Amino acid sequence: MYLKQLEVENFKSFKGKLSIPFMDGFTAITGPNGSGKSNVSDAVLFVLGPRSSKAIRAGKLTDLIFNGGKTGKPASFCKVSLIFDNSENILPISTNEVKLTRLVKRSKNQIGYSSNFYVNGKKSTLGDFDNILSHARISSDGYNIVQQGDITNIVSMGGVERRQILDEIA
Amino acid sequence: MYLKQLEVENFKSFKGKLSIPFMDGFTAITGPNGSGKSNVSDAVLFVLGPRSSKAIRAGKLTDLIFNGGKTGKPASFCKVSLIFDNSENILPISTNEVKLTRLVKRSKNQIGYSSNFYVNGKKSTLGDFDNILSHARISSDGYNIVQQGDITNIVSMGGVERRQILDEIA
Amino acid sequence: KKTGLLKVFDGINEKFKDVYADLSDGGEAELLIENMTDPFQGGLQIKARPKGKKVHRLEALSGGEKGLVSMSFIFAIQRYQPSPFYVLDEVDQNLDALNARNIAQMIKRNSERAQFLQISLREVTLKEASNLVGVTMQNDGISKVIMKVDLGTVKKDIMDIKDAD
Amino acid sequence: KKTGLLKVFDGINEKFKDVYADLSDGGEAELLIENMTDPFQGGLQIKARPKGKKVHRLEALSGGEKGLVSMSFIFAIQRYQPSPFYVLDEVDQNLDALNARNIAQMIKRNSERAQFLQISLREVTLKEASNLVGVTMQNDGISKVIMKVDLGTVKKDIMDIKDAD
Numbered sequence A, B: 001m002y003l004k005q006l007e008v009e010n011f012k013s014f015k016g017k018l019s020i021p022f023m024d025g026f027t028a029i030t031g032p033n034g035s036g037k038s039n040v041s042d043a044v045l046f047v048l049g050p051r052s053s054k055a056i057r058a059g060k061l062t063d064l065i066f067n068g069g070k071t072g073k074p075a076s077f078c079k080v081s082l083i084f085d086n087s088e089n090i091l092p093i094s095t096n097e098v099k100l101t102r103l104v105k106r107s108k109n110q111i112g113y114s115s116n117f118y119v120n121g122k123k124s125t126l127g128d129f130d131n132i133l134s135h136a137r138i139s140s141d142g143y144n145i146v147q148q149g150d151i152t153n154i155v156s157m158g159g160v161e162r163r164q165i166l167d168e169i170a
Numbered sequence C, D: 001k002k003t004g005l006l007k008v009f010d011g012i013n014e015k016f017k018d019v020y021a022d023l024s025d026g027g028e029a030e031l032l033i034e035n036m037t038d039p040f041q042g043g044l045q046i047k048a049r050p051k052g053k054k055v056h057r058l059e060a061l062s063g064g065e066k067g068l069v070s071m072s073f074i075f076a077i078q079r080y081q082p083s084p085f086y087v088l089d090e091v092d093q094n095l096d097a098l099n100a101r102n103i104a105q106m107i108k109r110n111s112e113r114a115q116f117l118q119i120s121l122r123e124v125t126l127k128e129a130s131n132l133v134g135v136t137m138q139n140d141g142i143s144k145v146i147m148k149v150d151l152g153t154v155k156k157d158i159m160d161i162k163d164a165d
C-alpha cells in the first residue's frame, strides 16, 4: 500500500486542479523557499483531519482556500484527495484504489464554511476516515507526518507529552 | 574596534588553555555536529554576562566547566577572556587592547562556586563590564549574538516581547 | 492499560537503542519511564550519550546531536508500528553533511518497506532519493509541481543557483 | 520615554523596509506599533509580503520566508545602532541556496563596518567568508580549533564527507 496520487484543488498556493502522482519508495521534494513544499505536506494532513487547524498553519479552515495569488480572485472552496493503492486490501474497502477526499467550502455569507469528507466519491465522515486509516496505522497525530520544525520539538517537549505519544500507540 | 582573540580555559568542551585569534571582517566557523561551534558563541556570551545561565545552555554555571571528556577528570574551574582591539579608544580604557575575563571556580565543597570578573587582569564586576561594553553598544541582551535556533523566535515571539527589544535600544 | 503501555515502551526502547547506535556510529541512548509503578503519573525521558562523550542532560547536546536523537525516536516508532507511508519536512535542517547523508541512507533502506516523502533543501539528501519532485513558484503566488526532475535540473532551474551548496 | 521609543521605532522601521526589500528582491515589509497613543501598553507587530504574493499573517509564511524577515529585523537593528562585532549561529538553517547566499553577501558588505563571526554548515555561506575557522572533535569529547582552513580542507578533513552538499 502506498500514496499513489495527491489531488489538490485551490488548496493554499495551488490554484485550480493539480494532480501529483507519487512513486512507491523514497521520493525527495525540493524547491525554493516559499514555493509550496510544506503546503504539499499540509494537504496530506488536511485530509487526515488533524485535531486542530493550527497544525496546518491556518488560523481558520478558510485560510486554506487559495487566496487568488498576486492579482487573482480568491477561490470559494478547496479540495484535496489522497489516492491510496489498495491492491493488498489493507484498507477495509473492496476497491484497488481508495480515494479519500476532503472539501471545505466558504458559505454564501463569506463568514462560515462547510467541511465534507468523501470515500471514493461517496459522502462520509472524519470518524470513518479515522477508522479506515487506522487499519493501515495512519494517523494525523502519530509520527507519520513530521512537519517543518517538529524535529526540534521531540527533544524539547516535556516528559509527559512525550509519554503521550506512546499512549496513542498502545 | 573588533574581537582580536578569544581565550578559553576548561570551558565546556575545550580542555586546558586554548587561544583563538580572529580577524576583522567576515569569519565563518564550521565543523561537524557536536564538535563545539556553538560552545564558541557560548564562550563569548559567558563573558558578556547574560541575565540567565539558560542562555548558555547550562542548568547551573558549573555545567560550563570542562567535564573531563570521555575518560578524563573534570576540571575545577573555567575561564574565558575576550580581547578587543581598542586602538580607536572606543572603550573607556587607555590601553590598545582591552581584555575582559570571567572565571567560575567550583568551591571546595563541590556544590557552590565563585564567579569573578577581571579587566586587563584587575578584579572587576559585571556592572563594570556592562558599563565598558555599553560604550561600544555591545550587550548580551541586544542582537549582537544570535544563538542557534534564535532565528525562528523573532517571528514567533509575541508582540510585547518584540517591542521590548526596542525598549532596550531606546 | 499499564501493561499495554509497558509493552509498547519495551518494544520502542529496544528499537531506539539500535537506531541511535547505528546513526551515531556507536553512541548509546535509551528511553526511561519516570514512574515505573504508575507510568501514567510521570513522563518519558530520553538519555543519550554521543560516541566519545560523557552522558549529558539532553539540553546540553548540540543542535545536530538533538536532531539525531529525534530521528532515532521517530524511526524507532516506525519500526515498532510500521505504517505504509511517511512525510518528513526538512528534518535535516541542523545536520552536517555526514549526518544528513546517514539519515537519508536510513530512509532509503526503510523505503523498501514503506513509502517516504522527504522535503529537503540539502543536496546530500536529494542525492539519496530514488525519485525527485520539484515545487516552484513564479512571481504570481501560484505553486507549480515539476515531476521527475534530475539533480542537475534542480540546481539550475528550480533552485536558481548555478553552484548551489 | 515614549518619544525615545518612537524615535527608535521610526529609525529601525525605515531600515527594516530597505533591508527586506533588498533581501526579498522586491517584497514589502514594515513594523507596526499596536498602540500608538501608549506604545508601552501594546506590542510590536511585523507585516511582510513576499514578492508576487498577497499580504499574509506572519504565521502563514514559509520557514525560509520567516528566516528572511528575522534576518531583516536583525540587520535593521544593526544598521540603526551599529556595534563593532556580531556572532550569528546557523541563521541559514531554513534558507535555500539562493537566500543563504544573499544573506552571506549582505554580511560580507556589512563586515566592512563591523566584525561578523558566522557559524554555518552550508557551503554556499562558507564560500562568501573572508576567513574560515574549523572546529573538530576526535572521539575524546575535546574540541580542537583549526585556524585558516580553505574550503577544500573543510569538505575533506573537517566535515569528513568527500562529496558534501
Ligand SMILES: Nc1ncnc2c1ncn2[C@@H]1O[C@H](COP(=O)(O)OP(=O)(O)OP(=O)(O)O)[C@@H](O)[C@H]1O
Pocket (backbone or CB within 6 Å): A011, A012, A013, A014, A031, A032, A033, A034, A035, A036, A037, A038, A039, A040, A063, A064, A065, A066, A067, A068, A069, A148, C135, C141, D050, D053, D054, D056, D060, D061, D062, D063, D064, D065, D094
Ligand atoms: N490560502 C492561500 N492562498 C495562497 N497562498 C497561500 C495560502 N496559504 C499559504 N499560502 C502561501 O504559501 C506560501 C508558503 O508555502 P510553503 O510553506 O509550502 O513554502 P515552502 O516551499 O515549504 O518553503 P520553505 O523552504 O521556506 O519552507 C506562503 O508564502 C504563502 O503565501
Ligand SMILES: Nc1ncnc2c1ncn2[C@@H]1O[C@H](COP(=O)(O)OP(=O)(O)OP(=O)(O)O)[C@@H](O)[C@H]1O
Pocket (backbone or CB within 6 Å): B011, B012, B013, B014, B031, B032, B033, B034, B035, B036, B037, B038, B039, B040, B063, B064, B065, B066, B067, B068, B069, B148, C050, C053, C054, C056, C060, C061, C062, C063, C064, C065, C094, D135, D141
Ligand atoms: N562542561 C562540558 N564539558 C565537556 N563537554 C561539554 C560540556 N558542556 C557541553 N559539552 C559538549 O559540547 C557539545 C556540544 O557542542 P556544540 O553545541 O558547540 O556543538 P556544535 O558544533 O554547535 O554542533 P551543531 O552543528 O550540532 O550545532 C555537546 O556534545 C556536549 O557534550
Ligand SMILES: [Mg+2]
Pocket (backbone or CB within 6 Å): A037, A038, A039, A148, D062, D063, D064
Ligand atoms: Mg517548508
Ligand SMILES: [Mg+2]
Pocket (backbone or CB within 6 Å): B037, B038, B148, C062, C063, C064
Ligand atoms: Mg551548534
